Amino acid sequence: MSVRVVARIRPLLDKELDKDVIVHPASNDDGRTSNVVKIPNPKNESEEFSFTFNSVYEQATSQEQLFTAEVAPHIKSLFQGLDVTIFAYGVTGTGKTHTMRGGLKLADRGVIPRLLSGVFRRAKKITKDSDGETSVAVALSYYEIYNDKVFDLLEPPEKRTPSGLPLRAEANGRTVVAGLSERPCQDVRDFERLYIEANNNRITAATKLNAHSSRSHAILRVKLTQITGDMVRESTASAIDLAGSEDNRRTENDKERLVESAAINKSLFVLSQCIDAISRGDRRIPFRESKMTRILSLGQNNGITIMILNLAPIRSYHLDTLSSLNVSSRAKRIEVREIENEVVFKQPPRTNSGSGSGITRQPLRP
Numbered sequence: 024m025s026v027r028v029v030a031r032i033r034p035l036l037d038k039e040l041d042k043d044v045i046v047h048p049a050s051n052d053d054g055r056t057s058n059v060v061k062i063p064n065p066k067n068e069s070e071e072f073s074f075t076f077n078s079v080y081e082q083a084t085s086q087e088q089l090f091t092a093e094v095a096p097h098i099k100s101l102f103q104g105l106d107v108t109i110f111a112y113g114v115t116g117t118g119k120t121h122t123m124r125g126g127l128k129l130a131d132r133g134v135i136p137r138l139l140s141g142v143f144r145r146a147k148k149i150t151k152d153s154d155g156e157t158s159v160a161v162a163l164s165y166y167e168i169y170n171d172k173v174f175d176l177l178e179p180p181e182k183r184t185p186s187g188l189p190l191r192a193e194a195n196g197r198t199v200v201a202g203l204s205e206r207p208c209q210d211v212r213d214f215e216r217l218y219i220e221a222n223n224n225r226i227t228a229a230t231k232l233n234a235h236s237s238r239s240h241a242i243l244r245v246k247l248t249q250i251t252g253d254m255v256r257e258s259t260a261s262a263i264d265l266a267g268s269e270d271n272r273r274t275e276n277d278k279e280r281l282v283e284s285a286a287i288n289k290s291l292f293v294l295s296q297c298i299d300a301i302s303r304g305d306r307r308i309p310f311r312e313s314k315m316t317r318i319l320s321l322g323q324n325n326g327i328t329i330m331i332l333n334l335a336p337i338r339s340y341h342l343d344t345l346s347s348l349n350v351s352s353r354a355k356r357i358e359v360r361e362i363e364n365e366v367v368f369k370q371p372p373r374t375n376s377g378s379g380s381g382i383t384r385q386p387l388r389p
């Protein structure tokens with residue numbers, strides 16, 4: 024299956040009501056919205072460019088509609104052992120954080136809290152249906168990548184080391200953050216508490232640096248462990264709110280901001296290069312050139328990947344919108360292998376060796 028790329032056009036904000044709307048979903052003959060986004064050619068406004076996606080969500084789309092259509096169906100796959108990655112891409116101010124985190128009111132809640140609710144609901148059902156024979160554990164990690172450095176958001180900002188946490192390649196080829204904390208999470212309230220605390224850490228850290236959180240990539244990792252007898256199945260859902268993809272060369276930036284924006288632009292630039300290289304079928308993909316692309320490893324990980332392209336419909340975003348439409352429409356061509364994670368078996372503790380987690384990998388069926 025390919026990476027699924029969907030576009031979401033946000034509504035006008037109160038202060039934008041008099042602005043010129045230039046980004047439209049194309050409509051079919053029957054008046055229904057199609058999967059095409061239209062935008063004028065900035066060099067010749069009588070001409071329009073069209074970009075096709077797997078789905079296009081127009082301004083009036085609610086949080087619930089987006090979640091139900093794009094994320095809810097994959098919760099089942101997650102429990103079947105597939106990894107699920109959802110990431111929001113777009114210019115600052117287009118609705119990435121609104122889409123992923125959302126507001127506090129029930130109807131405004133974004134993809135992340137809804138995903139967690141869905142996971143806990145299914146976990147409960149599985150435990151009940153199996154008469155307690157299957158147990159499900161949920162653990163949370165949350166970190167940001169800022170200036171190509173990884174910081175744990177579940178730890179207070181005072182505990183940050185200037186160089187951040189290193190990445191490590193696991194035997195299965197996956198890249199993980201070494202030394203990242205992981206907190207068990209029993210229910211939605213547990214999650215909310217951790218998530219709010221972590222987002223406050225993100226803001227505090229950014230304020231100290233005189234920066235803005237839209238300049239870092241925020242990555243939430245939900246680890247699911249299902250245990251039935253001696254069988255252990257692990258899978259991971261990742262929800263990523265990427266830094267703004269705007270071209271900072273066009274905006275005025277002081278020196279410090281330029282260092283920052285060079286690092287942000289670099290990782291997003293590397294991402295677009297990876298997308299290009301993969302969609303061309305190149306053998307060498309420049310993943311290793313930034314931490315964000317190493318972690319995202321587009322097309323390398325097994326499972327399901329959904330890219331949400333957030334768009335603001337007004338003219339002041341014109342060139343940046345065009346560039347993010349270009350990058351994301353190429354991402355559709357990326358193939359992802361839909362393979363479940365191996366089931367592993369717990370082993371009885373060995374008497375002559377004190378090492379190891381007591382877990383060994385074995386094929387499910389010989």
Ligand code: ADP
Nearest residue numbers: 033034114115116117118119120121122237333
């Ligand atoms: P980003 O994270 O991409 O910088 P935000 O999520 O902060 O953008 O959104 C910018 C502003 O637009 C915020 O005030 C947010 O509440 C509002 N907004 C974004 N998407 C929507 C939406 N679908 N419906 C209503 N308001 C939205």
Ligand code: MG
Nearest residue numbers: 119120121237
């Ligand atoms: Mg944001």
